Amino acid sequence: MIPEKPLPYGDEFSSAEEYVESLLEFASTADMFQMFAGGVHLNDFFVAERSLFEISVPEEWKAFILSLEPMGFVDLLLRDDLDAIPEGSRPPPSLEKYIRDVRRLSLRREFGGPKPPKLTRTVALGMKPKKIHEVSNFAEYIDRLTGSVEKHYGKDITHLVDFGSGQNYLGRTLALPPYNRHIVAVEGREHNIQASKHLDVQAGLSTRVKVHRNKKMWLQMVDSQTPEDQLTPKALNRAANAHRITTDPAADLRSSKELAQKAVRVPGKGTVSYVVSRLESGDLSDVIAKIEKQEKELRMMAMSIHSCGNLSHYGIRSLVMNPSIQTVAIVGCCYNLLTEKLGPPTYKFPYVRPSLQAVNGRVFAESTRFDPEGFPLSQRLSTYKGDGIRFNITARMMACQAPYNWGEGESHHFFTRNLFRSVLQKIFLDKGVIAKVYHREGEVEKERDENDVETPFNVSTNPIIVGSLRKQCFNSFKEYVRGAVAKLTTNPEYGKYSKMVQAKMSDMSDEELEWYEAKYMSRGREVAGIWSLMAFSACIVESTIVTDRWLFLKEHADVVQDCWVETVFDYKQSPRNLVVVGIKK
Numbered sequence: 373m374i375p376e377k378p379l380p381y382g383d384e385f386s387s388a389e390e391y392v393e394s395l396l397e398f399a400s401t402a403d404m405f406q407m408f409a410g411g412v413h414l415n416d417f418f419v420a421e422r423s424l425f426e427i428s429v430p431e432e433w434k435a436f437i438l439s440l441e442p443m444g445f446v447d448l449l450l451r452d453d454l455d456a457i458p459e460g461s462r463p464p465p466s467l468e469k470y471i472r473d474v475r476r477l478s479l480r481r482e483f484g485g486p487k488p489p490k491l492t493r494t495v496a497l498g499m500k501p502k503k504i505h506e507v508s509n510f511a512e513y514i515d516r517l518t519g520s521v522e523k524h525y526g527k528d529i530t531h532l533v534d535f536g537s538g539q540n541y542l543g544r545t546l547a548l549p550p551y552n553r554h555i556v557a558v559e560g561r562e563h564n565i566q567a568s569k570h571l572d573v574q575a576g577l578s579t580r581v582k583v584h585r586n587k588k589m590w591l592q593m594v595d596s597q598t599p600e601d602q603l604t605p606k607a608l609n610r611a612a613n614a615h616r617i618t619t620d621p622a623a624d625l626r627s628s629k630e631l632a633q634k635a636v637r638v639p640g641k642g643t644v645s646y647v648v649s650r651l652e653s654g655d656l657s658d659v660i661a662k663i664e665k666q667e668k669e670l671r672m673m674a675m676s677i678h679s680c681g682n683l684s685h686y687g688i689r690s691l692v693m694n695p696s697i698q699t700v701a702i703v704g705c706c707y708n709l710l711t712e713k714l715g716p717p718t719y720k721f722p723y724v725r726p727s728l729q730a731v732n733g734r735v736f737a738e739s740t741r742f743d744p745e746g747f748p749l750s751q752r753l754s755t756y757k758g759d760g761i762r763f764n765i766t767a768r769m770m771a772c773q774a775p776y777n778w779g780e781g782e783s784h785h786f787f788t789r790n791l792f793r794s795v796l797q798k799i800f801l802d803k804g805v806i807a808k809v810y811h812r813e814g815e816v817e818k819e820r821d822e823n824d825v826e827t828p829f830n831v832s833t834n835p836i837i838v839g840s841l842r843k844q845c846f847n848s849f850k851e852y853v854r855g856a857v858a859k860l861t862t863n864p865e866y867g868k869y870s871k872m873v874q875a876k877m878s879d880m881s882d883e884e885l886e887w888y889e890a891k892y893m894s895r896g897r898e899v900a901g902i903w904s905l906m907a908f909s910a911c912i913v914e915s916t917i918v919t920d921r922w923l924f925l926k927e928h929a930d931v932v933q934d935c936w937v938e939t940v941f942d943y944k945q946s947p948r949n950l951v952v953v954g955i956k957k
Contacts, residue, residue, distance in 0.1 A: 424902055548642065553642045797833060797836075
């Protein structure tokens with residue numbers, strides 16, 4: 373069951389240690405990587421005196437990037453065989469080296485697992501194709517892993533604990549044939565648990581309690597709770613004959629809500645126990661205490677498909693913190709929801725200007741939380757070269773992208789949306805809806821110093837979340853602006869800026885919008901180039917986050933016997949496809 377390599381790195385590395393050191397060296401010293409992995413933000417593309425493309429892209433790259441169609445540049449970064457490119461069409465040497473470095477240091481994502489059993493129609497109810505792929509493959513993987521742990525490590529796993537179980541699609545699948553496992557579903561939202569119990573009944577995992585009632589008694593009890601002027605003629609007749617009933621009708625009366633919560637387990641199948649809990653750390657003592665009331669000698673595996681943000685850290689830490697947890701298998705996602713342990717990055721870019729730091733102002737406050745539960749998890753990354761490895765929210769959000777799945781249609785939509793949004797931010801600024809915020813040496817200042825040279829690295833703007841807009845809004849820039857203004861001024865969730873937008877932008881003329889179109893719409897390749905470089909560079913961000921989780925388990929060799937990372941999904945179906953596995957001694 374243990375893969376040949378503890379991490380899915382490329383064959384050019386002779387060992388995991390060689391790969392890890394190369395990865396961390398690149399992440400901590402490569403200017404271009406640090407530039408595009410959190411140093412820039414597309415919303416601020418046009419707000420400084422020089423655009424983001426002009427100031428952040430090396431001079432020798434610019435003409436080459438602008439000479440390519442946006443999708444052609446994506447293919448160059450991700451797919452093209454660099455050795456097969458004719459001499460006259462090759463990218464500049466420094467760009468080619470950057471592409472090779474990012475590809476070389478990104479973890480491999482190929483998937484070749486065995487075909488899992490097909491989910492029955494009742495089990496797959498409510499799942500989209502992506503969820504069916506994830507649940508069926510991960511259930512099969514967990515079953516194989518559990519069998520391997522029992523066979524090779526002598527650990528009889530009694531329960532599988534699912535962190536953030538949602539509506540328990542994974543747990544339900546594992547509790548039913550052919551797996552018949554015992555599941556503990558930990559979920560913080562009560563309505564998800566109620567929905568899960570309903571789906572358990574539909575899937576045949578449990579059956580509702582059958583209650584036999586005297587129909588006349590039941591109806592008369594209902595009548596007694598209804599105002600007299602609302603009773604039907606039949607109800608009035610029943611009321612007239614109520615004296616004939618001698619049995620207490622309340623003795624057999626139960627509400628539909630009570631019935632919905634009562635179920636009988638089906639013999640010969642696994643079980644699901646639901647625990648309402650919002651985890652705040654890897655300490656599962658409260659969850660385990662609730663289970664121990666019913667079970668003894670717990671030996672559990674903690675598992676999760678796509679546990680968001682710090683929840684992945686809690687799952688991995690649980691192996692070290694809880695004696696009852698014998699194994700973990702965690703697939704993380706939503707890296708943007710991770711908190712930060714070390715604070716904001718402080719790297720500099722000498723070729724831009726020696727005194728400027730790439731501290732993206734919009735994420736400065738978020739980066740200063742210094743959360744001990746946040747990223748990085750391992751001591752290795754926390755102390756690397758003294759300062760540690762740090763990624764701000766922009767870098768981590770880009771790591772949630774799936775650039776290898778981008779096709780012509782998806783890419784065109786991304787690029788159009790990003791161009792429109794960047795120009796809209798410029799309009800917000802010009803109209804006085806937002807203001808510039810200046811930064812020097814990691815500190816935020818509202819006013820510009822007379823000695824400041826304004827660049828995207830020392831100036832940012834107030835973040836306004838526009839969110840999704842109707843598809844028609846992307847037919848033209850005018851429709852986009854009109855749609856955004858309408859949303860910001862009519863949706864109560866956007867109250868912070870609604871009055872300002874209403875006062876400053878509701879009367880913008882077509883002629884004024886056409887002026888912005890003429891000035892900025894021709895610069896779409898610049899925006900597409902930066903976005904593509906950010907998404908491409910974020911492959912290293914995700915690889916580093918996953919490697920950090922593996923290193924944490926390695927560092928606890930007194931507790932952890934084996935640990936590794938491997939793919940469990942097809943990237944095309946589910947891009948966050950790397951599972952972190954740890955097995956206790």
